[in-house]
Amino acid sequence: MQQQSNFLQGGRSTSFLVVVIYVSFFLDACVHDPFTDPSLLDGEGPTVPGCVSGGDVCFESSVLPIFLSSCARSNCHDSKTAEEGYVLDSYAHIVREGISPGNAGESKLYKVLFASGEDQMPPDAPLSQSQKDSIAAWINQGAKNTTNCNCFCDASSFTYAAAIQPILNRSCTGCHKAGSLGGNIDLSTYADVKVQVANGKLLGSITHAVGYSPMPQGGKLSDCQITQIKQWIDSGAPNN
Numbered sequence: 001m002q003q004q005s006n007f008l009q010g011g012r013s014t015s016f017l018v019v020v021i022y023v024s025f026f027l028d029a030c031v032h033d034p035f036t037d038p039s040l041l042d043g044e045g046p047t048v049p050g051c052v053s054g055g056d057v058c059f060e061s062s063v064l065p066i067f068l069s070s071c072a073r074s075n076c077h078d079s080k081t082a083e084e085g086y087v088l089d090s091y092a093h094i095v096r097e098g099i100s101p102g103n104a105g106e107s108k109l110y111k112v113l114f115a116s117g118e119d120q121m122p123p124d125a126p127l128s129q130s131q132k133d134s135i136a137a138w139i140n141q142g143a144k145n146t147t148n149c150n151c152f153c154d155a156s157s158f159t160y161a162a163a164i165q166p167i168l169n170r171s172c173t174g175c176h177k178a179g180s181l182g183g184n185i186d187l188s189t190y191a192d193v194k195v196q197v198a199n200g201k202l203l204g205s206i207t208h209a210v211g212y213s214p215m216p217q218g219g220k221l222s223d224c225q226i227t228q229i230k231q232w233i234d235s236g237a238p239n240n
Contacts, residue, residue: 185201
């Protein structure tokens with residue numbers, strides 16, 4: 001009987017140890033890829049137009065613009081240059097080049113965002129934490145090709161801080177900031193944006209007007225976003 005009791009105690013100890021190891025492993029795994037609430041993404045603040053679709057991050061409105069602005073630009077990962085063989089200008093190309101749906105921590109295109117030195121991507125300046133969080137959440141939610149999300153955009157809201165700056169940060173500053181001055185244009189600060197408002201280039205470019213370089217590269221802002229920027233400019237482009 002004593003021998004049987006020892007055996008049962010040993011079995012219980014072994015089972016307890018297995019459970020502890022399993023739980024520890026599970027918790028460690030969760031730490032690397034936490035779920036990010038989409039309502040906190042993109043503009044370093046509340047949800048901006050086009051952020052979510054059915055609770056998931058919208059690829060077309062919130063993820064693709066980041067890749068187009070910061071990665072798929074001239075002399076980098078656009079279709080013409082294809083630096084190091086990578087083209088990051090569409091859903092098919094982005095997923096093929098290094099996305100593991102459901103696991104941001106194992107996705108090459110996500111991990112490289114945290115590299116340093118010569119391996120840093122983008123090479124001139126890192127993405128903001130908000131942009132990284134948007135990409136991580138999109139991947140962890142299955143890296144779906146969500147388009148035509150019909151997300152809310154209030155054309156009557158056009159203050160610089162709440163509407164204009166988030167649009168520019170998501171779709172423009174990847175190419176137009178210190179260290180990456182496409183066309184020698186900086187859109188990373190209010191003062192710099194005001195210069196482009198004054199010379200007409202900001203409005204001309206986003207409306208794809210004749211005589212201006214159409215921006216963003218590889219796409220166009222939504223009609224609602226363009227209306228917001230137009231109304232902000234018409235009101236004197238205040239820093240509000």
